[in-house]
Amino acid sequence: MSxxxxxxxxxxxxxxxxxxxxxxxxxxxxxxxxxxxxxxxVTMDPNNNWSHGVHPIPVxxxxxxxxxxxxxxxxxxxxxxxxxxxxxxTAGEAIAASGIKDVVIDxxxxxxxxAEVMFPENVDAMIKYLLPHAKVVTPNLVEAGELSRLxxxxxxxxxxxxxxxxxxxxxxxxxxxxxxQLKHEKAADLLFDGExxxxxxxxxxxxNYNHGAGCTFAxxxxxxxxxxxxxxxxxxxxxxxVSGAIEHGWKLNEYVGPVMHGAxxxxxxxxxxxxxx
Numbered sequence: 001m002s003x004x005x006x007x008x009x010x011x012x013x014x015x016x017x018x019x020x021x022x023x024x025x026x027x028x029x030x031x032x033x034x035x036x037x038x039x040x041x042v043t044m045d046p047n048n049n050w051s052h053g054v055h056p057i058p059v060x061x062x063x064x065x066x067x068x069x070x071x072x073x074x075x076x077x078x079x080x081x082x083x084x085x086x087x088x089x090t091a092g093e094a095i096a097a098s099g100i101k102d103v104v105i106d107x108x109x110x111x112x113x114x115a116e117v118m119f120p121e122n123v124d125a126m127i128k129y130l131l132p133h134a135k136v137v138t139p140n141l142v143e144a145g146e147l148s149r150l151x152x153x154x155x156x157x158x159x160x161x162x163x164x165x166x167x168x169x170x171x172x173x174x175x176x177x178x179x180x181q182l183k184h185e186k187a188a189d190l191l192f193d194g195e196x197x198x199x200x201x202x203x204x205x206x207x208n209y210n211h212g213a214g215c216t217f218a219x220x221x222x223x224x225x226x227x228x229x230x231x232x233x234x235x236x237x238x239x240x241x242v243s244g245a246i247e248h249g250w251k252l253n254e255y256v257g258p259v260m261h262g263a264x265x266x267x268x269x270x271x272x273x274x275x276x277x
Contacts, residue, residue: 003033004226007069008219009062009091010080010108011040017258018212019080023219025261029241030223035072037065039091040083050255056083059090066094076102076226078218085125092129102225105134105171106218107143123147132170136231138218139166140177154183156190156199160277163192173231175221177214187243191235197277200236202243202270209249209257216259217242236274243270 006027013019020036027034039062043053077100082088095103107126123146131137131147139146139162141153147169148162159182163174178188186201220241224234244267245259252258260266 003031004075004223005035005072006032006223006226007035007037007074007077008080009037009039009066009077009082010215011042011083012038013212014041014043015211015252015256015258017252017256018215022212022215022261023078023080026216026219026241027223029261029265030220030227032223032226035069035074037062037069039087040081042081044255054083056087059086062087062090063094066091070094070098074098074100076100076104076222078104078106078222079130080106080215080218081108082122085122088122088125089129092133095133101135102222103133103135104218104222104225105130105137106214107137107139107147108214109143109146120146127169131166134171135225136173136175136221136235137166137171138175138177138214138221140179140214141181144176154181156182156184156188156277159190160192160197163190163197167192167194175235177217189239191232193232198232199275199277200239200272201275202239202272205247207246207249207257209251209259210246211249211256211258213242213246213259216245216261236272239272240264240269243272
């Protein structure tokens with residue numbers, strides 16, 4: 001039996017709920033063989049309210065990791081936290097040279113729980129080096145506002161406008177993740193395929209145990225594409241997967257609660273509605 005090979009170029013979340021840890025768990029749940037190229041190590045200080053420490057990996061080390069992974073014949077890959085403009089450029093150029101077409105860009109700009117956008121000067125580098133190679137890009141509301149230059153996004157209409165601008169920067173498909181800040185009665189995400197907008201909605205879960213949800217969503221899209229699904233189906237099934245993971249999130253400690261990456265294979269699937277706008 002041969003498994004599809006999936007790669008995450010992302011950071012390590014020492015607490016295990018997000019980053020490469022979330023990606024690899026999600027790849028495993030989808031029956032793909034996951035590999036990683038580490039860009040940064042993120043630590044949390046238990047003596048200072050779980051504040052984050054960010055420790056980038058040397059560029060040469062990242063290059064060697066990607067060379068190792070690409071040599072195996074990667075079927076699909078995703079990116080996560082790329083902490084510096086140099087690392088963004090390095091990853092983008094390596095992806096372009098690899099010839100891999102099934103690329104999911106998750107433009108992580110901040111750690112969950114951190115109020116400020118991390119390294120805002122990296123936005124230009126993401127637009128230049130990552131978006132032109134993205135089959136799918138999966139920004140949250142803050143990231144979509146930055147990549148589209150539209151600023152704060154609160155409504156579905158603003159999500160549509162942002163998606164169209166991001167698509168114009170080179171991404172083939174744009175998925176804007178609504179999150180809790182979106183003014184909508186359901187948990188809503190928007191898919192734009194360059195022509196049509198689709199709103200994907202699921203019941204909202206009243207929980208703070210959603211650490212790693214964005215990484216998990218993007219990783220599920222990546223694995224679904226690697227397994228041969230169309231982008232639309234890959235996004236829909238990833239939405240079902242992550243909705244269940246959020247619904248069954250759990251408390252790790254007094255500071256954080258991660259999603260349950262194996263929920264979709266243990267509990268009834270969450271119903272997701274798709275509406276063409």
